[in-house]
Amino acid sequence: MVLCLLALPVFAILGIFSLKYRNLTKDALECLFKTVTLRKCSSGLDDRIKSDVTGTFLKYSPRTAKLFYRHYRIISWIIFILFIWSVYASSVGVYNYAKHGNCSGPQSSAFCVIKTVGDGGSSILILVQDTYYRLTGQEEKCSDYSPLKK
Amino acid sequence: MFGLFSAEKIREARKDFPVLKDEIYFDNACMSLKPIQVINKLNEYYTQYTACLGRSNHAFARKLTEEIDKARSEVRKFINAKEDSEIIFTRNTTEGINLIANSFGLKKEDEVIISDKEHNSNLIPWLKLKKTAGIKVVISKTNDDGTFNLENFRKSFSGRTRLVSVIYTSNIDGVTNPVKEIIKISHLHKVPVLVDAAQAVPSFEVDVRKIDADFLAFSGHKMCGPSGIGVLYGKKQLLEKLDQFLVGGETVQDSTYDSYIPEKIPNKFEAGLQDYAGIIGLGEACRYLRKIGMNNISRHEIKLNALLTNLLNDEIDTGKIKILGPKDTKQRGGIFSFIIEGIDIHHVSRILDSSKKIMTRSGAHCVHSWFNARNLNGSVRASLYFYNTEDEVRKFAEEIQKIIKLG
Numbered sequence: 001m002v003l004c005l006l007a008l009p010v011f012a013i014l015g016i017f018s019l020k021y022r023n024l025t026k027d028a029l030e031c032l033f034k035t036v037t038l039r040k041c042s043s044g045l046d047d048r049i050k051s052d053v054t055g056t057f058l059k060y061s062p063r064t065a066k067l068f069y070r071h072y073r074i075i076s077w078i079i080f081i082l083f084i085w086s087v088y089a090s091s092v093g094v095y096n097y098a099k100h101g102n103c104s105g106p107q108s109s110a111f112c113v114i115k116t117v118g119d120g121g122s123s124i125l126i127l128v129q130d131t132y133y134r135l136t137g138q139e140e141k142c143s144d145y146s147p148l149k150k
Numbered sequence: 151m152f153g154l155f156s157a158e159k160i161r162e163a164r165k166d167f168p169v170l171k172d173e174i175y176f177d178n179a180c181m182s183l184k185p186i187q188v189i190n191k192l193n194e195y196y197t198q199y200t201a202c203l204g205r206s207n208h209a210f211a212r213k214l215t216e217e218i219d220k221a222r223s224e225v226r227k228f229i230n231a232k233e234d235s236e237i238i239f240t241r242n243t244t245e246g247i248n249l250i251a252n253s254f255g256l257k258k259e260d261e262v263i264i265s266d267k268e269h270n271s272n273l274i275p276w277l278k279l280k281k282t283a284g285i286k287v288v289i290s291k292t293n294d295d296g297t298f299n300l301e302n303f304r305k306s307f308s309g310r311t312r313l314v315s316v317i318y319t320s321n322i323d324g325v326t327n328p329v330k331e332i333i334k335i336s337h338l339h340k341v342p343v344l345v346d347a348a349q350a351v352p353s354f355e356v357d358v359r360k361i362d363a364d365f366l367a368f369s370g371h372k373m374c375g376p377s378g379i380g381v382l383y384g385k386k387q388l389l390e391k392l393d394q395f396l397v398g399g400e401t402v403q404d405s406t407y408d409s410y411i412p413e414k415i416p417n418k419f420e421a422g423l424q425d426y427a428g429i430i431g432l433g434e435a436c437r438y439l440r441k442i443g444m445n446n447i448s449r450h451e452i453k454l455n456a457l458l459t460n461l462l463n464d465e466i467d468t469g470k471i472k473i474l475g476p477k478d479t480k481q482r483g484g485i486f487s488f489i490i491e492g493i494d495i496h497h498v499s500r501i502l503d504s505s506k507k508i509m510t511r512s513g514a515h516c517v518h519s520w521f522n523a524r525n526l527n528g529s530v531r532a533s534l535y536f537y538n539t540e541d542e543v544r545k546f547a548e549e550i551q552k553i554i555k556l557g
Contacts (some may be wrong), residue, residue: 044496051497054556055504062552065505069497069556 002076003049004031004041006083155446155536163442166535174542179321179349179485179515179533182374184435191434192376194509195427198212201304203426204400213438214426222416223432228436229366231355231383238382238389243348244271246367246382247315249419250344251275251507253392258284260312263341265290265298265327266523267320270516272346276315277321286310295476296320298327300335301541307339314343318350318366322517322529323475324455324485326350330361337362340390352439352535353483354448370428375435379428382419391477396421447536454543458486461547470554474529482510484534487515490550492557498530501556506549 008028014021027043034041050072057065068075093103097112104110113127126133164170166185174184178393195217201210204220222234231237256262262276266289279285288311308358314336319326333343340362350356352373358366365384371377384392385457394412401421402410412418439447454491456479464470474487489497499512513528514521521528532546 047496048500049493050501054497055501058501058505058549058552058556062555065552066556148316 002046002073002080004028004043004045005035006076006080007045007049008032153501155450157539160450160537160539164539166438167537170537172507174506174538174545176259176532176534176538176542176546177509177511178352178535178538179324179372180511181377182352182535183372183537184376185438187438188374188376188431188434192427192431198344200276202423217430217433218229220438221225221429224433224436225381228440229351229381229383230359232359233386235415236383236386236389238384238419238431239424240367240380240382240419241378241425242371242380243346243367244275244380246365246380247272247344247346248275249382249395250313250315250365250367250392251279252395254313255393256283256285256312258390259286259310261286261288261308261310263290263303263306263311263314263316265292265303265316267290267292267296267322267325267517268315268317268522269321269346269348270518271348272315272317273519290316295382296323296325296474297333297385297476297481298325298332300328300331303332304335304428307335307341311339311341313326314341316343316345318345318347318356319353319483320350320475320517321485321515322520322531323473323487324483324533325481326474326483329363333362333364349483349485351384352447353444353451353501355444364388365475370432370435371433374438376425376428376431379425379432381432386415389419392419394418394421400424442536448483450536452480454538454540455479455482455484455486457540458532458534458547462550465551465554471550484533484537485534487529488532489529490554490557493553495528495530498550498553501553502530502546502549505552506545508546508549 008025011021011025011028015025024045027045030043031041031045039121050069054065054069054072057068093112096105098113100106100108102108103112166187167183168186168189169175169183180464195214199210199213199217201208201214203211205211205215219234222237222239225231225237226234238246238249239337240249256279260281260283262285264272264276264287276285276287288306288308290306291299293299297386314332316327316329318331329343329345333345336343344365344367345361345363347356347366347368349372351368356366356368363383365382365388367382369375369380370379375514377432385413386469396419397410397412400423401413401418403413404411459466459473460480462471466473470491472489472491473482474489475482475485489495495512499510502508502510510532512531515528515531
């Protein structure tokens with residue numbers, strides 16, 4: 001049930017490109033609808049996710065598979081809460097960036113994954129593994145712009 | 151091509167199946183895999199003589215007619231029918247049974263006996279007639295271990311019994327019914343018998359004359375043949391008396407605006423343009439299975455099932471696994487149908503697939519009536535065939551043991 005809610009946005013985006021994910025999105029939507037109307041999901045999507053993940057764990061570690069299979073509900077709730085927290089934190093970051101030009105808030109010198117450079121902040125750089133990338137696709141060396149030298 | 155079925159012969163046979171790679175395919179009761187010989191035969195129709203049968207007067211049509219005749223003859227030999235004209239090509243077993251149900255001329259209050267383990271293919275057509283024509287469907291109960299109860303069956307007859315329609319081999323638990331005795335009893339009551347042989351024909355030698363079947367239906371897709379092609383066998387004198395089911399092109403000799411003269415058998419039952427590639431492919435599948443040897447197939451399936459049961463003996467004895475059907479593996483053919491205590495059947499099947507690419511089927515296997523009567527939501531079914539190996543069975547058993555520990 002819970003993982004269906006998590007899967008919905010992911011499948012919805014992937015569904016733009018693939019029929020397979022459009023069908024999964026429908027299943028996730030059905031599950032969401034049933035959940036909010038306090039009924040049991042009948043699409044079986046949750047069960048499929050549970051079984052597939054358990055099967056993958058079983059290949060490498062039967063103990064992990066057992067842990068996941070037995071505590072699936074709790075684990076899904078933890079993932080769900082982390083997901084909500086992550087969405088919230090990202091939203092705050094984006095809001096701060098839009099408002100203050102820094103995702104960590106006004107006058108903050110803390111690390112921000114998004115960085116503006118150039119006159120009036122005309123370019124946006126994104127940090128990926130010590131290297132900043134311009135949104136145009138051009139690579140910029142970390143040392144040129146970042147105070148975070150490793 | 152193959153003598154006794156050694157591991158080497160199996161390896162050799164597996165090479166015929168291009169789809170077999172590292173997957174473990176245990177869903178043969180639903181759909182068997184196709185050997186390259188059958189695939190090539192299908193291609194042959196589309197690449198060498200694509201035509202209409204018997205309508206056109208050219209080389210392609212003549213070649214096609216020859217190939218269809220050969221295929222019909224192969225199928226006849228495969229089930230030891232007397233004449234080629236007793237072989238009617240259908241889409242599948244379901245269509246064959248529907249043909250009989252709709253052509254037999256059953257009227258209100260007429261009774262049809264079926265068993266309580268029938269596939270929906272051999273239940274729904276009769277239930278529909280119950281609704282539309284007012285016939286009575288009499289259910290003959292099987293024993294608790296899934297074996298056929300001849301005493302219950304004997305008691306099911308009445309003066310209104312017009313037809314018996316039973317499954318040969320159950321797709322739930324692999325139990326093969328004593329069809330010869332069933333037919334003998336039915337004939338004593340002067341009642342003809344329709345046999346649903348969809349699971350039987352792929353796994354052991356079926357001889358319609360030996361069992362004295364009046365009608366027998368089966369599908370190509372479970373016996374290495376193409377999907378969408380099946381066969382209805384019927385004794386000539388009975389088929390000739392039967393009314394037509396689907397009518398139209400190819401089923402009449404002549405027509406006016408008011409009337410028509412039906413074709414002779416088998417054409418009178420093969421309406422419209424047929425799946426020619428499928429028919430030719432099915433003929434090739436019969437040839438292929440005959441080369442492998444039906445006794446080899448049957449022995450191999452039982453051997454693998456016995457091995458699997460032995461490997462999981464402790465789990466069965468302790469009740470962690472419940473097997474559907476009799477304890478004796480010989481009575482279960484190549485089907486290992488089971489429920490793991492505390493773990494959903496669909497989970498088991500899906501976990502097997504994602505962990506070790508083991509393909510099984512979970513659910514009611516189209517026999518909802520049987521499971522509903524026992525308050526079960528289904529089982530996991532591993533169905534074995536001649537190209538499966540002992541090694542695959544061992545991997546399956548190991549994985550089941552791991553899955554049991556999840557619960």
